[in-house]
Amino acid sequence: MTHDTVQTAPIDGQKPGTSGLRKKTRVFMQEHYLENFVQSVFEAIGGGQGKTFVVGGDGRYFNAQAIQTILKMAAANGAAKVIVGQDGILSTPAASHLIRLNKTDGGFILSASHNPGGIDEDFGVKFNAANGGPAPEGLTGKMFEATKTISEYRIARFEDVDLGSIGTSERGGLTVEVVDPVADYAALMESLFDFDAIRTMFQSGFTMRFDAMHAVTGPYAKDILEGRLGAASGTVANGDPSEDFGGGHPDPNPIWAKPLMDLMMSDDAPDLGAASDGDGDRNMIVGRGIYVTPSDSLALLAANATLAPGYKNGLAGVARSMPTSGAADRVAEKLGIDCFETPTGWKFFGNLLDAGKATLCGEESAGTGSDHVREKDGLWAVLLWLNILAERKQPVQEIVEEHWRTYGRNYYTRHDFEAVPVEKAGALMDGIVARLGDLEGQSFAGLAVTGADEFSYTDPVDGSVSTNQGLRIWFEGGGRAVLRLSGTGTEGATIRLYLEQYRAPQEGTTDPAAEVLEPLRQAVLELAGFEKHVGRVEPDVIT
Ligand code: G16
Numbered sequence: 001m002t003h004d005t006v007q008t009a010p011i012d013g014q015k016p017g018t019s020g021l022r023k024k025t026r027v028f029m030q031e032h033y034l035e036n037f038v039q040s041v042f043e044a045i046g047g048g049q050g051k052t053f054v055v056g057g058d059g060r061y062f063n064a065q066a067i068q069t070i071l072k073m074a075a076a077n078g079a080a081k082v083i084v085g086q087d088g089i090l091s092t093p094a095a096s097h098l099i100r101l102n103k104t105d106g107g108f109i110l111s112a113s114h115n116p117g118g119i120d121e122d123f124g125v126k127f128n129a130a131n132g133g134p135a136p137e138g139l140t141g142k143m144f145e146a147t148k149t150i151s152e153y154r155i156a157r158f159e160d161v162d163l164g165s166i167g168t169s170e171r172g173g174l175t176v177e178v179v180d181p182v183a184d185y186a187a188l189m190e191s192l193f194d195f196d197a198i199r200t201m202f203q204s205g206f207t208m209r210f211d212a213m214h215a216v217t218g219p220y221a222k223d224i225l226e227g228r229l230g231a232a233s234g235t236v237a238n239g240d241p242s243e244d245f246g247g248g249h250p251d252p253n254p255i256w257a258k259p260l261m262d263l264m265m266s267d268d269a270p271d272l273g274a275a276s277d278g279d280g281d282r283n284m285i286v287g288r289g290i291y292v293t294p295s296d297s298l299a300l301l302a303a304n305a306t307l308a309p310g311y312k313n314g315l316a317g318v319a320r321s322m323p324t325s326g327a328a329d330r331v332a333e334k335l336g337i338d339c340f341e342t343p344t345g346w347k348f349f350g351n352l353l354d355a356g357k358a359t360l361c362g363e364e365s366a367g368t369g370s371d372h373v374r375e376k377d378g379l380w381a382v383l384l385w386l387n388i389l390a391e392r393k394q395p396v397q398e399i400v401e402e403h404w405r406t407y408g409r410n411y412y413t414r415h416d417f418e419a420v421p422v423e424k425a426g427a428l429m430d431g432i433v434a435r436l437g438d439l440e441g442q443s444f445a446g447l448a449v450t451g452a453d454e455f456s457y458t459d460p461v462d463g464s465v466s467t468n469q470g471l472r473i474w475f476e477g478g479g480r481a482v483l484r485l486s487g488t489g490t491e492g493a494t495i496r497l498y499l500e501q502y503r504a505p506q507e508g509t510t511d512p513a514a515e516v517l518e519p520l521r522q523a524v525l526e527l528a529g530f531e532k533h534v535g536r537v538e539p540d541v542i543t
Contacts, residue, residue, distance in 0.1 A: 059242070076156040084163060198386045216278065287395060351459055
């Protein structure tokens with residue numbers, strides 16, 4: 001077996017973002033591009049010698065080819081074994097579980113998550129560490145440094161491995177084990193939730209639509225929902241993963257999962273609607289006639305988690321990303337547990353989960369998860385909802401409105417301004433940063449600012465500090481606006497504007513969110529100067 005050492009040179013811009021390295025697929029397909037990054041990962045983790053890894057992805061265009069390259073590079077870097085999902089398929093949470101279950105040294109997850117797939121769309125590579133979670137900032141920093149000095153990479157020359165058949169083979173000193181992508185994950189879900197109670201609920205006529213959006217969750221959802229739980233056949237829609245997600249945008253939110261939203265708001269709505277994204281870590285929950293925001297979903301799951309066997313002993317704590325609404329904080333306060341506020345990016349939850357400080361975590365970007373893996377987990381969130389519904393025997397809408405009547409409601413929305421020229425987005429953000437100290441007391445569109453800062457985070461476990469994690473502005477009357485630049489886009493800059501307004505139970509919790517948030521929106525548009533810097537005040541996507 002020959003192992004080649006290939007001469008290369010650094011390629012600009014290989015800095016991992018919020019969740020690994022994401023670029024246009026054609027960028028990844030350029031000569032040496034993927035190889036440079038993968039070799040840099042091996043350098044950052046101290047080499048591959050004798051190590052075991054998990055490799056898999058969401059099945060998007062270039063997935064299979066990239067896996068073959070990684071296998072060959074793992075062999076040439078001296079790795080002992082790689083565990084791969086059959087046909088190269090592994091959802092992100094299933095990959096995280098396999099890393100933990102098999103005590104491997106980490107894993108490569110190939111996905112650009114909710115971004116569209118195809119030769120002209122997006123691709124991505126993420127390395128997860130031995131705890132099953134996304135590489136923390138210290139490690140991604142080392143990867144980036146390595147990409148700046150790389151001069152060669154190692155790759156074995158052997159025939160492509162057959163990923164279609166389950167089993168173990170040997171290549172260039174590397175053991176390749178192709179595994180069923182669903183089996184271990186499904187067993188984990190069965191250990192956390194009361195499958196009997198959920199099955200009984202389906203038997204008594206409970207109906208559901210799960211939109212897999214032509215992405216990786218299809219096989220998992222069919223096996224678990226229709227197979228093990230007895231949901232009617234056809235419950236899982238768009239359940240076959242495709243290289244370009246059926247030409248769609250596999251992002252489970254009211255915009256991109258519109259057919260599901262329309263169904264749920266119609267007279268034919270089933271009891272529960274749910275969707276998951278490209279790589280299966282995000283989720284959307286919709287009841288008949290009511291969309292549950294991800295921030296509210298986290299709060300509701302935290303308040304009701306003990307109804308599921310896996311969480312019956314209570315929660316150690318909860319954690320949410322900074323832009324996520326404070327709804328979960330109110331639940332934590334009532335439960336007498338800690339609520340941590342972290343920067344955007346699941347990697348920031350890893351230490352809290354490892355240290356047993358948090359049990360549930362969630363983000364406004366449709367991510368919810370727990371300490372069962374070290375990633376957010378779309379299907380897990382749906383199953384926890386199902387378990388709660390099976391126990392409470394009430395419609396989703398009733399449960400949500402009851403929650404608001406108890407805790408009050410954090411009205412919430414996110415506005416995304418996409419593909420903004422990088423300099424313009426930078427100028428808008430810098431313009432606010434320059435005035436941060438003077439904003440307090442000033443009024444914009446009639447609303448007075450009561451405080452403003454730039455969020456930085458000190459990890460309570462290892463003391464590491466992450467700065468420049470978004471701008472927070474508080475207004476009179478309890479409103480909060482957050483502005484930050486996305487770390488997952490592949491074209492220009494995306495400005496995210498998050499608006500939140502708390503109302504106590506007696507102040508009204510069932511008003512239209514857009515109406516409640518309008519004064520706040522006007523104030524922040526004026527304060528930030530959207531018209532001046534970006535030339536528009538209307539976003540591309542509102543969720
Ligand atoms: C990733 C991260 C999430 C983050 C999201 C949005 O999700 O894992 O933690 O909330 O990106 O990040 P940004 O606002 O920087 O675009 P995913 O599902 O894309 O891996």
